[in-house]
Amino acid sequence: MIDRAQLQRLCDIALAAGREVMDVYGTDFAHVSKEDDSPLTQADLRSDKVICDELARAFPGVFILSEESSPQASGTHERFFLVDPLDGTKEFLKRNDEFTVNIALVEQGVPVAGVVFAPALGELYYGAQGLGAWKSTRGAAPVELKTQPPASGAPLRVIGSRSHGGEELTRWLERLPVAHTFVAAGSSLKFCRLAEDAADVYPRLGPTSQWDTAAAQAVLEAAGGAVLEAGGRDLRYGLDRPILNPHFIALASRAIPVPPIS
Numbered sequence: 530m531i532d533r534a535q536l537q538r539l540c541d542i543a544l545a546a547g548r549e550v551m552d553v554y555g556t557d558f559a560h561v562s563k564e565d566d567s568p569l570t571q572a573d574l575r576s577d578k579v580i581c582d583e584l585a586r587a588f589p590g591v592f593i594l595s596e597e598s599s600p601q602a603s604g605t606h607e608r609f610f611l612v613d614p615l616d617g618t619k620e621f622l623k624r625n626d627e628f629t630v631n632i633a634l635v636e637q638g639v640p641v642a643g644v645v646f647a648p649a650l651g652e653l654y655y656g657a658q659g660l661g662a663w664k665s666t667r668g669a670a671p672v673e674l675k676t677q678p679p680a681s682g683a684p685l686r687v688i689g690s691r692s693h694g695g696e697e698l699t700r701w702l703e704r705l706p707v708a709h710t711f712v713a714a715g716s717s718l719k720f721c722r723l724a725e726d727a728a729d730v731y732p733r734l735g736p737t738s739q740w741d742t743a744a745a746q747a748v749l750e751a752a753g754g755a756v757l758e759a760g761g762r763d764l765r766y767g768l769d770r771p772i773l774n775p776h777f778i779a780l781a782s783r784a785i786p787v788p789p790i791s
Contacts, residue, residue: 530659531634531642531658535587535588535642536644536660538587539634539642539644539655540644540653543645543646546576546614546630546646548648549572549579550576550621550648552572553571558571569618570615570622572621574597577596580612580614580630581593584610588610591610591634592768593610593612595611595613595614597614606768607636609635610634611631611633611635611640611739612633613630613740614630616629616631616716616740617629620715627647627649627714628647628715629647629716629745631643631645631745632644632744633740634657635743639765640743640766641658642655642657642747643655645720645745651666651667653665654725654745655748656674656751656752657751658751660751662724664721674726675752675753676726676752676754676781676782677726678729678782678784679729684708685707685708685709685710685729686709686730687705687709687712687729688712688719688722688728689711689713689719690713690714698735704788707786717741717742717744720748720754723752723754723780724781728781729782730780732777732778732779734776737774738772738773739766739770741774742774746779749781754781755779755780757779758777764777776790
């Protein structure tokens with residue numbers, strides 16, 4: 530699927546894209562609205578160009594599906610990259626630093642490798658099936674990530690979106706069988722907080738797209754967690770699937786008892 534050198538190459542590409550993002554972040558930048566009313570900045574476009582150009586060079590022939598550009602290359606669609614060059618553009622506009630660069634490799638529907646880089650925070654998360662998962666902060670030595678089930682009797686640490694939630698999430702929280710705490714975070718960092726044992730559960734009962742979640746799901750699963758849709762099925766990806774994901778729950782451990790979603 531992917532070896533350690535190839536995973537490092539994905540990290541290098543994400544870091545390069547992050548530098549483009551931060552070049553824009555430090556300016557008085559403008560934004561426009563796309564057809565779906567989501568914001569678009571020069572940071573999205575500059576990051577997208579770096580990622581797509583470098584992926585095409587490092588992995589020739591592998592299909593690239595990015596949020597901000599037309600698909601690149603032909604190759605088999607059983608193996609393709611999912612790219613979000615700037616996840617959390619709303620957080621970028623608010624300048625709260627919780628935005629990320631996301632790169633995932635998908636094979637037969639499974640996100641087998643992923644890199645999530647939060648350039649303003651200097652946090653790099655990466656992982657792959659069969660290799661493991663790690664976090665590096667501002668170039669420091671990487672720390673291996675392994676999820677842990679909640680301690681017995683401890684409140685369940687729930688993390689959720691800053692920009693989405695609403696009544697459906699409130700009702701789901703009310704159905705939890707144990708006490709819980711709740712914190713909000715932006716972008717795909719919510720998955721990463723589970724991977725580094727800073728949270729236990731991330732319920733997503735609002736819209737996301739395939740490129741929003743694949744990279745962070747790969748990191749979380751490589752660390753020992755899971756991402757489940759209704760019926761307990763693993764969340765999967767594909768060019769033959771809708772771009773919008775179903776509702777899902779990300780878990781640090783499959784053993785965590787949580788209410789079902791629909």
